[in-house]
Amino acid sequence: MTxxxxxxxxxxxxxxxxxxxxxxxxxxxxxxxxSTEVLEYMARRMxxxxxxxVNVEAELEGINMVWGATGAxxxxxxxxxxxxxxxxxxxxxxxxxGRIPAVIVNMGRGQGDYFMCTRGGGHGSNRCIVLAPWxxxxxxxxxxxxxxxxxxxxxxxxxxxxxxxSHTSETVTFGAPADATGPLPEKDWATDGARGRAPRLLTxxxxxxxxxxxxxxxxxxQTRTDVTAPMRMAVRRHEAIAAEEVRVESEGxxxxxxxxxxxxxxxxxxxxxxxLAREDGMKIGFVRPYTLVPFPEGRFREVAAxxxxxxxxxxxxxxxxxxxxLAVEGRTPVHFIGGISMDSSGFGVGPEIDALHILQRLRxxxxxxxxx
Amino acid sequence: MANELQxxxxxxxxxxxxxxxxxxxxxxxxxxxxxxxxVEEMEERENAICVLGIGCYTAFAxxxxxxxxxxxxxxxxxxxxGVKRVLPDRLVFTLQGDGDMVTEGIQEIIHAAxxxxxxxxxxxxxxxxxxxxxxxxATSVVGQKSKSTLDGRDPDVHGHPIRLPEMLRDLDGVxxxxxxxxxxxxGAKKTKKLLRAALETQRRGLGFSLVEILTMCPTGxxxxxxxGPRFQEENILPVFGVGELKRPAEL
Numbered sequence: 123m124t125x126x127x128x129x130x131x132x133x134x135x136x137x138x139x140x141x142x143x144x145x146x147x148x149x150x151x152x153x154x155x156x157s158t159e160v161l162e163y164m165a166r167r168m169x170x171x172x173x174x175x176v177n178v179e180a181e182l183e184g185i186n187m188v189w190g191a192t193g194a195x196x197x198x199x200x201x202x203x204x205x206x207x208x209x210x211x212x213x214x215x216x217x218x219x220g221r222i223p224a225v226i227v228n229m230g231r232g233q234g235d236y237f238m239c240t241r242g243g244g245h246g247s248n249r250c251i252v253l254a255p256w257x258x259x260x261x262x263x264x265x266x267x268x269x270x271x272x273x274x275x276x277x278x279x280x281x282x283x284x285x286x287x288s289h290t291s292e293t294v295t296f297g298a299p300a301d302a303t304g305p306l307p308e309k310d311w312a313t314d315g316a317r318g319r320a321p322r323l324l325t326x327x328x329x330x331x332x333x334x335x336x337x338x339x340x341x342x343x344q345t346r347t348d349v350t351a352p353m354r355m356a357v358r359r360h361e362a363i364a365a366e367e368v369r370v371e372s373e374g375x376x377x378x379x380x381x382x383x384x385x386x387x388x389x390x391x392x393x394x395x396x397x398l399a400r401e402d403g404m405k406i407g408f409v410r411p412y413t414l415v416p417f418p419e420g421r422f423r424e425v426a427a428x429x430x431x432x433x434x435x436x437x438x439x440x441x442x443x444x445x446x447x448l449a450v451e452g453r454t455p456v457h458f459i460g461g462i463s464m465d466s467s468g469f470g471v472g473p474e475i476d477a478l479h480i481l482q483r484l485r486x487x488x489x490x491x492x493x494x
Numbered sequence: 495m496a497n498e499l500q501x502x503x504x505x506x507x508x509x510x511x512x513x514x515x516x517x518x519x520x521x522x523x524x525x526x527x528x529x530x531x532x533v534e535e536m537e538e539r540e541n542a543i544c545v546l547g548i549g550c551y552t553a554f555a556x557x558x559x560x561x562x563x564x565x566x567x568x569x570x571x572x573x574x575x576g577v578k579r580v581l582p583d584r585l586v587f588t589l590q591g592d593g594d595m596v597t598e599g600i601q602e603i604i605h606a607a608x609x610x611x612x613x614x615x616x617x618x619x620x621x622x623x624x625x626x627x628x629x630x631x632a633t634s635v636v637g638q639k640s641k642s643t644l645d646g647r648d649p650d651v652h653g654h655p656i657r658l659p660e661m662l663r664d665l666d667g668v669x670x671x672x673x674x675x676x677x678x679x680x681g682a683k684k685t686k687k688l689l690r691a692a693l694e695t696q697r698r699g700l701g702f703s704l705v706e707i708l709t710m711c712p713t714g715x716x717x718x719x720x721x722g723p724r725f726q727e728e729n730i731l732p733v734f735g736v737g738e739l740k741r742p743a744e745l
Contacts, residue, residue, distance in 0.1 A: 148580050174579045178572075179605040186569040186602070190545065190576025193563045198576070213566050220564070313561035313577075315584050317540040323555050325564035330556070347556075 123170060128295045133258040134159035134201075134229060134288035137281070138167065140265035141199050141225070143296050147173035148191035148198035150184040152206055156288040156469060157229035160201040185210035185226070189217060192224040193324045195312030197269050201227035204235055208243070214278065215244030219352045220326030221311070223272035225265075226250065227281045229288040232462060232470030233386060236441035239282045240414050248356055250280040251363060252414040254385045258292035260412075263299040270302035275363055276311070282414065284437070285469040286387040326352055363416055370418035371410045374400070378407030380488050381425050384435040385411050385442060388460075388475055392435045395480035402481075404488050414442070419449035426450035433487045435480055436460040437470055455491075459483035506531045508539060510557035515550075519719035521709025521726075522551045522618050524676040526589070528686035529616065530558060532693055538585045545574040545586070547594035550625045551618055554589075568599020571606035574613045585696060587614040592633040593623045596658050600632070603658065603704075610667025610701045614692045617658065617706040621730055622714035632656045635733045639716065655733060659706050663740045669701030671739040675708040675731065677723040688738065691745060700742045708734055 151161035168175035178184035191198040242248040255261040268279040328349035384392035434443040463472025508530040542560040548567040565573040570588040578586040623629040637646040674685030692703035710722035
């Protein structure tokens with residue numbers, strides 16, 4: 123088939139097609155609901171574009187195949203779900219240090235993976251860039267943006283969705299968003315065979331630097347191996363990414379007396395609940411972090427500076443709420459109004475993912491706001 | 495002419511000249527030397543990509559004059575799969591230890607072999623975790639003393655050593671399997687030929703290839719440096735027989 127420009131697709135399929143159109147040519151996955159559809163789509167579509175799709179024997183193998191293919195200079199992606207993501211964490215942490223610009227998709231069961239996705243999961247102080255689309259159309263844009271940001275920063279990027287995103291069909295238009303176009307750095311690190319150039323070593327284990335531990339230059343172009351240099355560079359990169367790449371959406375903050383915040387698909391329900399609340403005369407604003415890493419701390423600080431309380435809705439036991447509390451540093455009350463909401467299969471589609479339920483919780487918090 | 499000395503041996507240009515941190519008596523540098531001699535003689539320098547696991551030999555990544563990727567402990571066969579699948583005309587090989595390939599990463603190597611990945615997996619088997627200072631691996635022999643088997647490996651407590659090449663031989667995706675030793679000059683020369691056959695198997699697209707190379711580790715075996723070859727003869731070779739275990743007819 124030729125590349126579609128507009129289609130009615132499930133979110134998982136739409137994201138997979140966008141990844142291919144963004145130039146992804148290596149994909150691997152292990153089937154697990156609700157990320158299975160990405161694998162199914164890639165198994166059919168990759169051969170059509172001359173790419174590779176591998177049905178791996180374990181997520182642990184998959185993430186390391188993606189490491190190898192990305193390291194060889196080819197745009198590569200893996201998708202998995204919750205437990206499968208947990209199996210990848212050592213490699214993910216190390217790919218931050220080793221600067222492997224792969225794209226990793228977590229179609230989670232509910233939103234209980236917020237900590238795993240945003241804390242780097244494995245060892246060290248490493249964080250991927252984490253993007254949380256809330257519609258199929260935004261998932262499409264996110265696929266292009268993920269590859270773009272990964273190569274711009276030479277840093278792994280994770281896309282965090284859920285069952286509803288993956289399985290809801292919506293009409294989508296393909297094409298790179300404006301902030302995911304433009305020149306990218308040369309892949310002067312890719313290990314694709316030393317043809318007419320010096321050999322390259324792609325490693326997370328340390329690098330040769332021309333200075334002593336105290337920072338003084340070494341004589342005669344000598345170098346020394348410093349195992350901490352890649353870690354220090356990763357920390358600096360995290361800071362630079364935080365300064366440049368925060369993306370957040372908000373509404374109705376000017377007169378808000380309460381702000382509700384949520385991410386991913388549940389944010390669609392929270393936003394509608396805020397709209398219903400407005401119709402009931404409650405002045406409720408809405409904030410949706412799109413980048414979970416870097417977290418839009420500034421937007422929450424602005425809310426807190428006006429003393430407006432914040433209600434956090436998420437489909438887990440309370441995880442992003444901690445980042446909101448860290449952002450406001452006690453300047454305003456932060457209420458958790460979410461919770462684990464599951465269907466009988468545990469896929470994260472429970473009765474609390476409902477605008478009227480969220481509206482009821484907002485009423486309670488709104489009524490109590492002056493007492494706080 | 496008769497009075498001029500003929501140069502009969504030189505360092506392969508694919509081996510760097512920096513110092514390395516491996517112990518005296520270690521077999522790994524010899525194994526890596528014959529490997530890189532093959533890459534040079536096959537004129538594959540610009541085509542070769544090595545994926546290294548985690549062990550003492552990882553230090554050689556900056557001494558091998560070909561493109562290298564370092565992998566997580568045990569995961570090199572998966573990483574090499576990613577490289578080979580997107581660059582099928584390159585010569586892709588892993589360099590792993592017994593701790594890396596057989597202990598931590600046995601799933602990766604079995605599945606890579608079963609898939610018939612057209613890579614060459616190289617296991618430097620010294621029957622110990624050399625880098626941590628001498629602890630039991632999945633290939634430590636029965637009776638072998640280590641810092642975690644103080645009275646020697648006891649099958650009732652620690653299980654039996656794994657002969658990985660013999661395990662993989664019967665998988666349909668596997669084209670070439672061999673085991674060599676580098677504890678004597680003859681052994682090193684024969685090991686070079688085994689490696690050449692494995693790399694040729696890959697180059698001709700015949701399937702998965704693996705060479706296990708028995709390497710001395712007097713430090714991890716707690717014997718004097720000069721006793722490494724003797725320890726290998728008496729304790730390792732009786733358990734791990736050398737030679738070709740599977741060879742494609744086309745080779």
